[in-house]
Amino acid sequence: MTRARSPYTTAAHAGRDRNASQGMVNLPPFRGSTMLFDNYQRYVDRSWMADTRWASSYGLNGTPTGFAFEEMIAELEGADAGVVTNSGLSIITTALLAFVRAGDHVLMVDSVYGPTRGFCDGMLGDLGVEVEYYDPRIGAGIADALRDNTRIVFLESPGSLTFELQDVPAITAITRERGVMTMIDNTWASPLYYQPLKHGVDLSLHAATKYMIGHSDALMGIALGNGDVIQQLRKKAQMLGQYANADDLFLALRGARTMPLRLERHRQSTLEVAQWLEGREEVERVLHPALPSHPDHALFKRDFSGSTSLFGVQLKAEFADRVALMIDDLQYFGIGASWGGYESLVIPCFPEQFRSATHWPCERGPLLRLHIGLEDPADLIADLDAGLQRLRA
Numbered sequence: 326m327t328r329a330r331s332p333y334t335t336a337a338h339a340g341r342d343r344n345a346s347q348g349m350v351n352l353p354p355f356r357g358s359t360m361l362f363d364n365y366q367r368y369v370d371r372s373w374m375a376d377t378r379w380a381s382s383y384g385l386n387g388t389p390t391g392f393a394f395e396e397m398i399a400e401l402e403g404a405d406a407g408v409v410t411n412s413g414l415s416i417i418t419t420a421l422l423a424f425v426r427a428g429d430h431v432l433m434v435d436s437v438y439g440p441t442r443g444f445c446d447g448m449l450g451d452l453g454v455e456v457e458y459y460d461p462r463i464g465a466g467i468a469d470a471l472r473d474n475t476r477i478v479f480l481e482s483p484g485s486l487t488f489e490l491q492d493v494p495a496i497t498a499i500t501r502e503r504g505v506m507t508m509i510d511n512t513w514a515s516p517l518y519y520q521p522l523k524h525g526v527d528l529s530l531h532a533a534t535k536y537m538i539g540h541s542d543a544l545m546g547i548a549l550g551n552g553d554v555i556q557q558l559r560k561k562a563q564m565l566g567q568y569a570n571a572d573d574l575f576l577a578l579r580g581a582r583t584m585p586l587r588l589e590r591h592r593q594s595t596l597e598v599a600q601w602l603e604g605r606e607e608v609e610r611v612l613h614p615a616l617p618s619h620p621d622h623a624l625f626k627r628d629f630s631g632s633t634s635l636f637g638v639q640l641k642a643e644f645a646d647r648v649a650l651m652i653d654d655l656q657y658f659g660i661g662a663s664w665g666g667y668e669s670l671v672i673p674c675f676p677e678q679f680r681s682a683t684h685w686p687c688e689r690g691p692l693l694r695l696h697i698g699l700e701d702p703a704d705l706i707a708d709l710d711a712g713l714q715r716l717r718a
């Protein structure tokens with residue numbers, strides 16, 4: 326057995342090829358549609374592709390930068406291979422479309438990322454696929470929700486906005502036995518802190534837009550899987566015309582080289598800010614799986630090797646009408662969607678508007694979602710302190 330190298334080393338060395346980059350350390354963005362072939366024979370007989378590293382016959386079938394990025398993330402996640410598309414949402418919709426057929430039943434977690442729910446409700450139904458939402462804390466109870474025609478169980482852990490953890494091994498023990506496929510949105514944990522394929526999940530999906538790109542300057546998605554599953558997804562993604570843009574791939578590969586370092590800082594600063602918020606009397610509760618107060622903390626300790634920058638803060642109900650006063654004048658927290666970049670963000674969230682299988686206790690107070698960036702946490706705490714004081718003024 327060879328020793329698996331550290332993620333820091335993988336991030337620095339995976340996906341490098343001196344020939345492909347003409348001796349430079351970094352691969353350039355490969356902009357292009359047409360690939361030129363040496364001769365008639367090579368064009369007509371594509372058997373050379375099977376034993377050529379990073380083989381491609383057209384811009385949509387792959388570029389060196391894309392293959393390099395897929396290789397690096399697959400190694401970090403302990404997967405055979407990866408497939409990229411041009412956004413986090415498109416890797417999710419591509420994966421679902423690749424594996425469902427008319428007449429199928431899909432079990433979708435109730436705490437799923439909003440636009441994934443939008444796709445399920447707005448498009449899958451029209452294609453003859455029935456989507457049913459389930460409680461993120463269902464665990465082994467998934468056995469009772471499975472039907473004869475259930476094709477996919479889709480997971481996201483922690484859930485978007487509300488941060489419930491799922492008992493992934495309890496679910497996959499049952500789906501594997503029943504021959505049902507599982508997919509998970511693993512964006513929150515990143516490949517560094519959770520490797521779902523090792524817990525029996527078939528496909529791990531990420532918005533590379535977040536921690537991999539890490540600088541809020543591009544969009545991309547990546548799926549990781551083993552064996553035939555990921556090869557099937559590659560074929561289906563090509564049929565759908567899905568790939569990633571050359572400049573975005575360059576930014577993703579460049580961003581991911583420093584991902585382990587950035588995540589370490591995000592992790593530490595976020596715990597500091599989250600713990601500080603927990604001690605504030607304006608705060609009803611903090612929703613961060615790495616805090617012992619989180620209802621699913623035991624699962625967190627069992628399954629995850631680290632935590633990240635995104636968490637929820639429920640303020641006391643008495644401040645419901647004053648949230649704007651708090652967040653409008655924050656100095657370092659931008660108000661905006663997406664996350665995973667170097668800069669801190671905050672948004673108000675209303676999960677009660679989407680839930681169908683579970684109740685979100687909005688009566689306990691208004692919910693904020695925070696992303697803690699790479700600033701000094703002392704500055705962020707001072708900024709939040711002033712914001713909380715504005716709630717009371």
Ligand SMILES: *Cc1c(COP(=O)(O)O)cnc(C)c1O
Nearest residue numbers: 412413414438512532534544545
């Ligand atoms: C942002 C996000 C996505 C979608 O990524 P985009 O690149 O913005 O399409 C998917 N899942 C989760 C959990 C996200 O936070």
